[in-house]
Amino acid sequence: MTGVSQATVSLVLNGRDDGNVRIAPETRERVLHAIRTTGYVADPVARRLAARHNRILGVFTYEPVFPTGTGDFYHPFLVGIEECAERLGCDLLLLTSAPVAGGRRRIFHDDNRLRLADGCVLLGRSLDRDELTRLVTEDQPFVSVGRRDDAGGPVPYVGADYPTATAAVVRRALAAGHTALAYLGQGAGPESHADRMRGFRAALDEAGRTPRHLPTTDRSPAELLDALLAAGVTAAVVEEYADGVAIAQLARERGLDIPGDLSILALGDPTRPASTDIDFTGFRIPRREMGWQSVEVLTGLLEADPETVPQRLVPCQPVDGATLAPPKVIP
Amino acid sequence: MTGVSQATVSLVLNGRDDGNVRIAPETRERVLHAIRTTGYVADPVARRLAARHNRILGVFTYEPVFPTGTGDFYHPFLVGIEECAERLGCDLLLLTSAPVAGGRRRIFHDDNRLRLADGCVLLGRSLDRDELTRLVTEDQPFVSVGRRDDAGGPVPYVGADYPTATAAVVRRALAAGHTALAYLGQGAGPESHADRMRGFRAALDEAGRTPRHLPTTDRSPAELLDALLAAGVTAAVVEEYADGVAIAQLARERGLDIPGDLSILALGDPTRPASTDIDFTGFRIPRREMGWQSVEVLTGLLEADPETVPQRLVPCQPVDGATLAPPKVIP
DNA sequence: GCCGCTCGATAATTCGTATTAGCACCTTGA
DNA sequence: TCAAGGTGCTAATACGAATTATCGAGCGGC
Structure with missing residues (x-):
C-alpha cells in the first residue's frame, strides 16, 4: 500500500525512534495512515514468537481453579492475582488441561503446557514435592502462594506469616x-x-x-x-x-x-x-494481598529484578472477635 | 540427542501416522524416550503460529473476571466453563490485560491479544455492540454467554430462556x-x-x-x-x-x-x-450449565462441526419458594 | 545391471513479526 | 574531487514449530 518494507511497518508500528532507527516523519505518517484506514493489528502470536515472551502468567492449582467444595477459600487469592495481572497488563492462563493422575492434577505430564506462560503461580494447600523439585531444578520461573520448604533449592513464595x-x-x-x-x-x-x-x-x-x-x-x-x-x-x-x-x-x-x-x-x-x-x-489470612504479591514476585523473577525479594511472609490481620474471655476461676 | 531431525521430532510429537508420513517404530520410541526424559514440550506459541490453533480458549469479561462487587454472580459460569475446558483438555486464558477505556474493558485495542486463543467466551451483562459487530464481521470464533441480538450477523450464544x-x-x-x-x-x-x-x-x-x-x-x-x-x-x-x-x-x-x-x-x-x-x-439461572455449554458451542464452532447449534437457550430452574400466596380478598 | 517400488527420514519452506547490519544516497568540508 | 559522516530505508535472519516435496537406501524382478 505504501510501497514500504515490512521492516519499516514494524518499526513504525512500535514507534521505534532510537539512535539506530530513523524513519522520515513523512514516511512514518504515510504508514500510520495506512494502518489506521485498514485497521491492521499485528498478530499477537507472531509477535510473541519473536519476542520470546508472552505477558501470560500461568495459574496452576491442584484443586479446581474455581472451587466449589472448598467454600471459595481460593477465590480471594485469585482476585488478588487478577488485580495485579490486570495492572501489569498480563493475561492469566488457567492450566485447566492438566490431567488428573492419582487423585490430583499433575504439572508435569506428556503434554505439559506450562510453557504457554512466561511464569506460573502455584496455588494449593500442599504442593507435590517432586514436582516442586523439578520446577526448581529446571529453573522454571514460578511462585508458590504459601510458604514452602526448600525443594532442591529455595522455593520462591508469598506466604502468610x-x-x-x-x-x-x-x-x-x-x-x-x-x-x-x-x-x-x-x-x-x-x-x-x-x-x-x-x-x-x-x-x-x-x-x-x-x-x-x-x-x-x-x-x-x-x-x-x-x-x-x-x-x-x-x-x-x-x-x-x-x-x-x-x-x-x-x-x-x-x-x-x-x-x-x-x-x-x-x-x-x-x-x-x-x-x-x-x-x-x-x-x-491476607489472601488477596498474597495473590497480588505473588504476581509481583513472579514478574520480578521474570525480569530478573534484583530488588525483588522472592520469599515473602505477609502479616495476617488480627480479629478481635467474641470467642475469647478470661477463664472461669474455679472457686 | 537422538540424531534425528526437527521434522521427525515434530512428526513423533504429534503422533502422525498418515499415508505419507512413516516413522520406524524404533525411531519413534527413541524420540519419545528423549522427550520423556527431557520433559520437552513444544512451544505453544510457535505451534499456534504454524498450526493456527493451540487449545487455548479465551475468556473475556467486561467486569473483572473474579468478581467482588457483583456478589459472585459470574462465579458459577466460570465453574461450568472450567469444568468443560478441563474435560476437553483445553486451557483457559483470562484476558485480564485488556485495558479499561471509558469505564469498561475493551476487546479491541492496539495490542489486541484475543488471537492468542483459538476462540473466546464472552461474559457480561451487556456487550459492547460495536465490538460485537467487529467480532462477527472479522469472523473471530466466539460465543456469548447470554443471548445477544444480531450484530452485523447472527451472534453465537448460550443464553438463559x-x-x-x-x-x-x-x-x-x-x-x-x-x-x-x-x-x-x-x-x-x-x-x-x-x-x-x-x-x-x-x-x-x-x-x-x-x-x-x-x-x-x-x-x-x-x-x-x-x-x-x-x-x-x-x-x-x-x-x-x-x-x-x-x-x-x-x-x-x-x-x-x-x-x-x-x-x-x-x-x-x-x-x-x-x-x-x-x-x-x-x-x-442455569449458570454452570450455561458456562459448560458455551465451551461446547465454541469448540463446535472451532471444529466447524455442522452438528453444533450455535445459538442455544437453556431452561431456567423453577423455584417454588415462599413469597407467593393468593392475594388478600378485600371484603 | 537396471528399473521400479517401498520405506524412512530430512531439507526446505511457511506462519507473521522483531531486529540488526548494512546499502545507497546526500551533505559537508578540506 | 574525494573521504567522512549522516540519513532513510531495506534485506536478511531469528523465533519454534508444522508441513511437504524429495532424497537415499534397500530390495525384488527381469
Whole structure:
C-alpha cells in the first residue's frame, strides 16, 4: 500500500525512534495512515514468537481453579492475582488441561503446557514435592502462594506469616489469664499447619506453659470436645476454622457458654464450607494481598529484578472477635 | 540427542501416522524416550503460529473476571466453563490485560491479544455492540454467554430462556389469583432484561390482563414500595433479586406480610450482593450449565462441526419458594 | 545391471513479526 | 574531487514449530 518494507511497518508500528532507527516523519505518517484506514493489528502470536515472551502468567492449582467444595477459600487469592495481572497488563492462563493422575492434577505430564506462560503461580494447600523439585531444578520461573520448604533449592513464595499471627493469638489468650491451651489440628504436614504449630509452641514456651496438641484426624467434634473438657483445657486454638464452628455449635448445644466456659481461637479462614455466624477471635489470612504479591514476585523473577525479594511472609490481620474471655476461676 | 531431525521430532510429537508420513517404530520410541526424559514440550506459541490453533480458549469479561462487587454472580459460569475446558483438555486464558477505556474493558485495542486463543467466551451483562459487530464481521470464533441480538450477523450464544421462565412465574401468580401484577426493573437495555419483560407481557396478554411496568432506575426501595401499594399491585415481579430483597425487607419493617399482603417473584439470581435469607419464588439461572455449554458451542464452532447449534437457550430452574400466596380478598 | 517400488527420514519452506547490519544516497568540508 | 559522516530505508535472519516435496537406501524382478 505504501510501497514500504515490512521492516519499516514494524518499526513504525512500535514507534521505534532510537539512535539506530530513523524513519522520515513523512514516511512514518504515510504508514500510520495506512494502518489506521485498514485497521491492521499485528498478530499477537507472531509477535510473541519473536519476542520470546508472552505477558501470560500461568495459574496452576491442584484443586479446581474455581472451587466449589472448598467454600471459595481460593477465590480471594485469585482476585488478588487478577488485580495485579490486570495492572501489569498480563493475561492469566488457567492450566485447566492438566490431567488428573492419582487423585490430583499433575504439572508435569506428556503434554505439559506450562510453557504457554512466561511464569506460573502455584496455588494449593500442599504442593507435590517432586514436582516442586523439578520446577526448581529446571529453573522454571514460578511462585508458590504459601510458604514452602526448600525443594532442591529455595522455593520462591508469598506466604502468610502464620507463626507470628498464631503466637500473637496465643499471647492474647495468655494475657487473658488462660494457662491450659490446646492446639486442635494436624500441626504438621503442609507448611501452613506446621507454621501455626510453631507459633503456638513458641508463645507457650516463652510464657513457660506446656503446649498441648489434640490431633483432629478421624475424630468427631464430639470426641474432640470431650477430650478438651477432660483435659481441663480453657482455650482451644483451632487450626481449621470449620472445626472451630463444629465444636462451638456442639458446645452450645450442650449448654456450655462460649467463651465463658471455653474460649475458641481460630487460626485463619475456613478452607471448608462453614457458617461464619460466629465471630471468632483469631486472625484472617491476607489472601488477596498474597495473590497480588505473588504476581509481583513472579514478574520480578521474570525480569530478573534484583530488588525483588522472592520469599515473602505477609502479616495476617488480627480479629478481635467474641470467642475469647478470661477463664472461669474455679472457686 | 537422538540424531534425528526437527521434522521427525515434530512428526513423533504429534503422533502422525498418515499415508505419507512413516516413522520406524524404533525411531519413534527413541524420540519419545528423549522427550520423556527431557520433559520437552513444544512451544505453544510457535505451534499456534504454524498450526493456527493451540487449545487455548479465551475468556473475556467486561467486569473483572473474579468478581467482588457483583456478589459472585459470574462465579458459577466460570465453574461450568472450567469444568468443560478441563474435560476437553483445553486451557483457559483470562484476558485480564485488556485495558479499561471509558469505564469498561475493551476487546479491541492496539495490542489486541484475543488471537492468542483459538476462540473466546464472552461474559457480561451487556456487550459492547460495536465490538460485537467487529467480532462477527472479522469472523473471530466466539460465543456469548447470554443471548445477544444480531450484530452485523447472527451472534453465537448460550443464553438463559428468560421469556419462558418469566412467563411460567407469571402464570403461577395468575393461577394463584393475582390480577394486578407489576414488573419491577428496567425491562429494556440488555437482552436479558428485555427477554424477561417479553415473557412477562406474553403471559399477561395471554390471560387478558394488563401488564404494568415500574422502572427501578434512580428510585429508592421506599419509593418503589410506595408506588406498588399506591397502584394496588398484589404481585411484584422483580427483575433483580437484590431489589426484591430490599423491598421485602422494607415491607416487613413497615409491618406488611410477605407474601400475605404482597407477593414477590424474583426473576433469577442476585447480580448484586444481597442476602439470600428470603426464599423467593421465581427461578434460578442455569449458570454452570450455561458456562459448560458455551465451551461446547465454541469448540463446535472451532471444529466447524455442522452438528453444533450455535445459538442455544437453556431452561431456567423453577423455584417454588415462599413469597407467593393468593392475594388478600378485600371484603 | 537396471528399473521400479517401498520405506524412512530430512531439507526446505511457511506462519507473521522483531531486529540488526548494512546499502545507497546526500551533505559537508578540506 | 574525494573521504567522512549522516540519513532513510531495506534485506536478511531469528523465533519454534508444522508441513511437504524429495532424497537415499534397500530390495525384488527381469
